[in-house]
Amino acid sequence: MKKEVSISAIKDGTVIDHIPSNATFKVIDTLDLKGIRGIISAATNLKSKKMGKKGIIKISEKYLTQDEVNKIAIIAPDASVNIIENYNVKKKLQVSIPQTIHKAIKCSNPNCITNVEKIPGKFDVLKKDPVKVRCLYCERDMDKEDIVIL
Amino acid sequence: MDFKNKDVISINDFSKEDLLHILKVARTMEGRRDTLLKGKILATLFFEPSTRTRLSFASAMEGLGGKVLGFDSAAASSFEKGETIWDTAKMVEKYCDVIVLRNPIEGSARLVAEASSKPVINAGDGANQHPTQTLLDLYTIEKVKHKLDNLHIGILGDLKYGRTVHSLTTALSHFKPVLYFIAPPALQMPQTYLDELEKKGIKFIIESNLMKVSKKLDILYVTRIQKERFPDPIEYEKYKGFYKLDTSLLSHIKKDLKIMHPLPRVDEIDRSLDETEHAVYFEQAANGIPIRKALLALVLGKAT
Secondary structure (H helix, E strand, C coil), rough: CCCCCCCCCCCCCEEEEEEEHHHHHHHHHCCCCCCCCCCCEEEEEECCCCCCCEEEEEECCCCCCCHHHHHHHHHCCCCCCEEEEEEEEEEEEEECCCCCEEEECCCCCEEEHHCCCCCCCEEEEECCCEEEEEEEECEEEHCCCCCCEE | CCCCCCCCCHHHHCHHHHHHHHHHHHHHHHCCCCCCCCEEEEEEEEEECCCHHHHHHHHHHHHHHCEEEEECCHHHHHHHHHCCHHHHHHHHHCCCCCCEECCCCCCCCHHHHHHHHHHHHEECCCCCEEEHHHHHHHHHHHHHHCCCCEEEEEECCCCCCCCCHHHHHHHHHCCCCEEEEEEHHHHHCCCCHHHHHHCCCCCCECCCCCCHHHHHEEEEEEEECCHHHCHHHHHHHHHHHCCCEEEEHHHHCCCCCCECCCCCCCCEEHHHHHCCCHHHHHHHHHHHHHHHHHHHHHHHCCCC
């Protein structure tokens, strides 16, 4: 059977594969791709042996940094991120939840100094699956459902 | 162990060895009055009211020959003009050698410590941490029980919102206690702290009736139901006065039980208990002086 290609390959840019289907659009939001000039294509509800259903996003002319990849680690912990140059995989970025998270997420405590003075948050990752983090300022713990991604 | 320039922000930053070292230095500070901190200036930045903490820091500093400047309400600071805590810290660090901060915003002490090159001591950041209170609590327990290990300690009152009891629980977990959390279910110890105790293998009992466990206790730590921490005043009305200890307790306790309270009390402990040998809460408040002298001397590099 002919393998269907849902979205075409890109020459240069970033491909994010193995996104949980229900997180595909959240990943786009999180990465804040609005200002990008290159073509962005996304597909979701694709069949996946590993995941059942998955999403994929291809971003032309944009190379994600490790910091940006860390942002999606919370919502798409098993995503694979490939940096593409001239149709070849130049680099694979590991999506793994780091030991500490800077900036990417927001403390859920309205009385935390990071929210009152609008400064970037810092979090210790206490547990990776399911994720649990502690704000390094107010020391409140947040479970996955409390985490607000910036 | 070098504490010079170290910030004192959260009890979680201190190992068991650190805690024991601070208690050891505090013992050398009992009744001490000299010029150890001569030429040093303490800035006390109190954005919300406090009697004991601010006065005992000032007394500790002046008792060791240092000088104190600062303010004791947000209204007296430029905060009212919209100045950020970060900017306040950047300015104040130039005026002093050590900063003591109380601010109702959680995490503010950590931010001030990041902004300031001078050591910062957290004197309470909202519902989060109040590490010097915890240190004086440990100091008091050790003083009245002559040990810290293997004690049966009851903690009673508002265990949900009370920062004192959270920090104390964390600190005690280094000393293999059996902990009794005595509170109505709605004000019980948050799960996060119970999970941590479980992880460390500390035995704890959840109870709402003090009389069921009172005979087992070596220490009973009583806290106020704090009106200012309740999001809903109706909830507060429901629980205020839930526990009132008086002399009727005396037939249900060990002979050498000691009763502690971080003060101020409202009506949790009747004054009739004050004169009994069980009450150690005023002694506890007095222990703030040697602890704060020790911390000031340590972070200023004048004690090791």
